[in-house]
Amino acid sequence: MIPGGGQPNMQQLLQQAQKMQQDLANAQEELARTEVDGQAGGGLVKATVTGSGELRALVIDPKAVDPEDTETLADLVVAAVQAANENAQALQQQKLGPLAQGLGGGGIPGLPF
Secondary structure, rough: OOOOOOOOHHHHHHHHHHHHHHHHHHHHHHHHEEEEEEHHHHHHHHEEEEOOOEEEEEEEEEOOOOOOHHHHHHHHHHHHHHHHHHHHHHHHHHHHHHHHHHOOOOOOOOOOO
């Protein structure tokens, strides 16, 4: 109950919830379209992921390719993808964090905050 005996305006609460849901959907769509990069080995391996974490591109400099040492190349690929995903998570936090706080600050299931 609201002080003074009034009832909360359920229609207004519903409209606010719908707007927040739409804002969240818009932010998630923007993340899915936005690409972020990560690199390893001083730029020998570069990975591009979407803001939602989908791997879109992998560029390997020929200097990183040594047929006798594929393990190092694999490590560089993993490191570049991890760096790109860390950048994607930072972007998620930036775009979705304020919306999560607007939903009560409890976080959004499936997101890392």
